[in-house]
Amino acid sequence: MNSLLELGKRARAAARVLGCCSAGEKNRALELIAQALRREQEAVLAANALDLEAAQQAGMSASLQDRLRLTGPRMEGIAQAVEDLMRLEDPVGAVVGGGRRPNGLEIKKIRVPLGVVGMIYEARPNVTVDAACLCLKSGNACILRGGKEAIHANTALAELMRRALAAAGLPEDCIQLVQDTSRASANDLMTLEGYLDVLIPRGGKGLIQSVVKNATVPVIETGAGNCHIYVDASADLEMAVRVCDNAKTSRPSVCNAVETVLVHREIAPRFLPALKEALDRHQVQLRGCARTAALLPGVLPATAQDYATEFDDYILALRVVDSLEEAIEHIRTYTTGHSEAILTNDLANAQAFVDRIDAAAVYVNASTRFTDGGEFGFGAEIGISTQKLHARGPMGLPELCSWKYVVTGNGQIR
Amino acid sequence: MNSLLELGKRARAAARVLGCCSAGEKNRALELIAQALRREQEAVLAANALDLEAAQQAGMSASLQDRLRLTGPRMEGIAQAVEDLMRLEDPVGAVVGGGRRPNGLEIKKIRVPLGVVGMIYEARPNVTVDAACLCLKSGNACILRGGKEAIHANTALAELMRRALAAAGLPEDCIQLVQDTSRASANDLMTLEGYLDVLIPRGGKGLIQSVVKNATVPVIETGAGNCHIYVDASADLEMAVRVCDNAKTSRPSVCNAVETVLVHREIAPRFLPALKEALDRHQVQLRGCARTAALLPGVLPATAQDYATEFDDYILALRVVDSLEEAIEHIRTYTTGHSEAILTNDLANAQAFVDRIDAAAVYVNASTRFTDGGEFGFGAEIGISTQKLHARGPMGLPELCSWKYVVTGNGQIR
Numbered sequence: 146m147n148s149l150l151e152l153g154k155r156a157r158a159a160a161r162v163l164g165c166c167s168a169g170e171k172n173r174a175l176e177l178i179a180q181a182l183r184r185e186q187e188a189v190l191a192a193n194a195l196d197l198e199a200a201q202q203a204g205m206s207a208s209l210q211d212r213l214r215l216t217g218p219r220m221e222g223i224a225q226a227v228e229d230l231m232r233l234e235d236p237v238g239a240v241v242g243g244g245r246r247p248n249g250l251e252i253k254k255i256r257v258p259l260g261v262v263g264m265i266y267e268a269r270p271n272v273t274v275d276a277a278c279l280c281l282k283s284g285n286a287c288i289l290r291g292g293k294e295a296i297h298a299n300t301a302l303a304e305l306m307r308r309a310l311a312a313a314g315l316p317e318d319c320i321q322l323v324q325d326t327s328r329a330s331a332n333d334l335m336t337l338e339g340y341l342d343v344l345i346p347r348g349g350k351g352l353i354q355s356v357v358k359n360a361t362v363p364v365i366e367t368g369a370g371n372c373h374i375y376v377d378a379s380a381d382l383e384m385a386v387r388v389c390d391n392a393k394t395s396r397p398s399v400c401n402a403v404e405t406v407l408v409h410r411e412i413a414p415r416f417l418p419a420l421k422e423a424l425d426r427h428q429v430q431l432r433g434c435a436r437t438a439a440l441l442p443g444v445l446p447a448t449a450q451d452y453a454t455e456f457d458d459y460i461l462a463l464r465v466v467d468s469l470e471e472a473i474e475h476i477r478t479y480t481t482g483h484s485e486a487i488l489t490n491d492l493a494n495a496q497a498f499v500d501r502i503d504a505a506a507v508y509v510n511a512s513t514r515f516t517d518g519g520e521f522g523f524g525a526e527i528g529i530s531t532q533k534l535h536a537r538g539p540m541g542l543p544e545l546c547s548w549k550y551v552v553t554g555n556g557q558i559r
Numbered sequence: 560m561n562s563l564l565e566l567g568k569r570a571r572a573a574a575r576v577l578g579c580c581s582a583g584e585k586n587r588a589l590e591l592i593a594q595a596l597r598r599e600q601e602a603v604l605a606a607n608a609l610d611l612e613a614a615q616q617a618g619m620s621a622s623l624q625d626r627l628r629l630t631g632p633r634m635e636g637i638a639q640a641v642e643d644l645m646r647l648e649d650p651v652g653a654v655v656g657g658g659r660r661p662n663g664l665e666i667k668k669i670r671v672p673l674g675v676v677g678m679i680y681e682a683r684p685n686v687t688v689d690a691a692c693l694c695l696k697s698g699n700a701c702i703l704r705g706g707k708e709a710i711h712a713n714t715a716l717a718e719l720m721r722r723a724l725a726a727a728g729l730p731e732d733c734i735q736l737v738q739d740t741s742r743a744s745a746n747d748l749m750t751l752e753g754y755l756d757v758l759i760p761r762g763g764k765g766l767i768q769s770v771v772k773n774a775t776v777p778v779i780e781t782g783a784g785n786c787h788i789y790v791d792a793s794a795d796l797e798m799a800v801r802v803c804d805n806a807k808t809s810r811p812s813v814c815n816a817v818e819t820v821l822v823h824r825e826i827a828p829r830f831l832p833a834l835k836e837a838l839d840r841h842q843v844q845l846r847g848c849a850r851t852a853a854l855l856p857g858v859l860p861a862t863a864q865d866y867a868t869e870f871d872d873y874i875l876a877l878r879v880v881d882s883l884e885e886a887i888e889h890i891r892t893y894t895t896g897h898s899e900a901i902l903t904n905d906l907a908n909a910q911a912f913v914d915r916i917d918a919a920a921v922y923v924n925a926s927t928r929f930t931d932g933g934e935f936g937f938g939a940e941i942g943i944s945t946q947k948l949h950a951r952g953p954m955g956l957p958e959l960c961s962w963k964y965v966v967t968g969n970g971q972i973r
Binding site: 338381384390495499511 | 575578579658660664666671673674752756757771772775777779795798801802804805806809891909913914915917918919920921922923924925926928929930934935936946947948949951952961962963964965966967968969970971972973
């Protein structure tokens with residue numbers, strides 16, 4: 146805890162300087178970071194090689210090793226993402242509300258940085274740069290606690306960014322990496338009251354749950370996505386197949402991929418065989434209710450546990466429902482509040498679905514895969530919030546900010 | 560916990576109905592509540608008399624008894640506040656952002672209710688009606704847990720409101736009062752995960768701290784106000800005395816009252832005696848640093864503990880500082896992030912103070928007492944947030960809401 150407290154104090158001091166920096170000063174630091182990422186690429190890849198070697202010895206799965214791996218092209222992509230950030234509007238200082246009161250007081254609601262942002266994340270070293278630079282652009286100091294699997298690459302990346310900050314004349318403590326990757330250090334970060342204005346966990350269900358249970362600092366929950374598509378009786382058959390196929394197979398491992406398709410009984414006899422034909426090309430395993438099995442012989446039975454599961458894989462649960470009402474009830478039972486879709490040509494059904502489904506993103510006739518900061522036009526995202534306070538859905542630069550009221554008078558009293 | 564779980568389930572079901580109600584339906588319920596408050600005034604006052612009798616027997620202080628007491632005029636004030644809410648704009652359904660994406664997707668960011676709001680508060684029964692009606696207007700079901708001192712009046716008020724909801728055709732479980740006023744029931748409410756979308760504690764430091772430590776549901780911290788005024792060397796002397804006097808004495812018990820006045824050494828010899836003269840009329844006890852004592856003989860010495868204390872009373876701490884820098888450092892050390900003011904005629908100093916002080920409301924040449932939903936023009940407030948996530952400063956109806964993204968397409972895939 147002592148070392149984290151020290152990090153917290155340094156972050157607070159750095160945040161006070163950074164919070165008053167102009168967009169130009171922050172962009173200059175981003176520019177130097179992008180340059181350093183290119184210039185020092187070999188050193189970062191060498192550090193990453195140490196991580197990968199340890200991962201192989203520890204028997205890490207091939208797909209996790211792939212997440213951990215940096216390459217020349219990936220490093221270039223990371224550098225370009227930093228340059229993209231330079232072109233985004235600075236969220237800090239925008240006047241987002243206010244006016245003149247009858248007593249002459251002028252009230253301005255001004256966007257300001259949160260202050261110090263904590264991040265706990267897992268094996269992907271690119272998150273180290275993404276998160277740090279999003280925080281930098283939004284005027285926040287950050288304390289990053291990545292996974293132990295990526296500690297060598299993360300350390301190289303953090304040191305490189307800290308040198309770039311110093312070269313830009315900004316406090317290098319705007320970006321700090323927690324070197325201790327034990328579980329204890331994660332718990333200490335969750336309780337660093339007074340030094341963290343928000344903690345954002347990015348990772349699996351276990352990590353998010355641990356943060357929600359143990360944190361005493363403010364938290365934004367991210368990522369859990371048990372997403373549904375309801376295919377209404379009136380849906381366009383060809384479009385419904387295309388959208389469900391896309392939502393499942395374009396990238397099954399991500400949180401906005403669909404996990405359960407609900408089908409109205411009237412369209413099910415035509416839709417389900419057509420969907421199966423499309424999904425068979427990707428070897429998607431189907432698990433369905435009894436009525437699904439009657440239409441798709443040989444399909445595995447779906448349990449309540451299946452409907453509650455975010456597969457993140459080439460597996461799809463199916464259920465035939467009697468009505469929109471039954472679909473809404475199913476979604477209300479199993480939703481994680483991420484992304485839910487209806488495919489329909491019925492205006493009243495579309496409206497009822499939009500009104501009654503409680504999720505960050507509710508879709509009519511589109512793939513759930515669009516829930517993403519880039520797709521929403523935010524330019525960048527630090528995660529997808531599945532909570533309702535502060536930020537919901539993709540979080541861009543404004544969501545990394547708070548506000549203050551600046552009230553100017555000429556001696557008003559109450 | 561079992562009974563709270565039952566309340567949580569009922570609140571969730573009620574919130575789903577309420578969330579889809581029109582402004583007209585919600586206003587009709589508010590109208591019936593206001594009517595019932597007038598019609599059933601005698602029954603509420605009789606219930607309140609039972610609370611007051613118990614309070615007297617328990618030796619409650621006169622000022623706390625006054626907070627607990629309902630009277631005819633106070634009941635009329637409560638009813639009028641409910642009618643005022645009817646005239647405020649419905650926050651739900653407003654489109655607060657969005658646009659058309661290059662792929663044709665139409666994205667709308669729409670304000671929606673949070674869902675279920677929990678409130679833990681202390682002895683003032685008027686909060687029961689205020690909080691319930693703010694939640695109702697913003698489309699949220701609420702679970703209210705007031706203090707045991709007010710249980711009779713709170714029960715009468717909650718029952719009256721529930722009957723009015725039923726008469727308006729809305730679920731009466733939109734408003735529920737926790738009958739168990741033990742500490743255990745408060746702790747159970749703090750951990751009612753999945754059923755509370757936010758918990759708002761309103762009360763003393765002990766309550767707020769307990770919620771921050773123990774809650775696993777999202778929380779908005781409210782109310783802690785260790786507020787400062789810095790009197791710059793360039794301040795208008797007469798105005799500075801008037802503002803500091805007002806900020807301390809117009810209502811010392813509230814969170815936006817000033818607790819410490821910092822004075823630049825150049826103006827201190829003229830300002831401090833004039834301030835003392837004004838404050839002596841209200842018998843304000845002064846506690847100052849050594850330089851204050853040199854200028855105001857007989858003043859009590861101020862300790863670090865004094866500077867850290869929210870007196871909420873006719874007590875003011877004073878400190879002479881050498882510079883704006885020293886004033887900012889003092890405030891950064893002791894602020895609770897509520898309301899901070901500078902009195903100055905120096906534009907650069909005003910700007911530096913506004914930029915560098917991190918608080919919900921930062922004032923230039925006005926009393927800190929204006930941090931209030933009514934004074935800010937919000938029409939109503941459920942509390943004053945001293946945290947940075949979701950809501951900062953006075954929280955009105957929009958702050959009791961979240962958002963959802965509604966995305967409409969014609970078969971877009973990614």
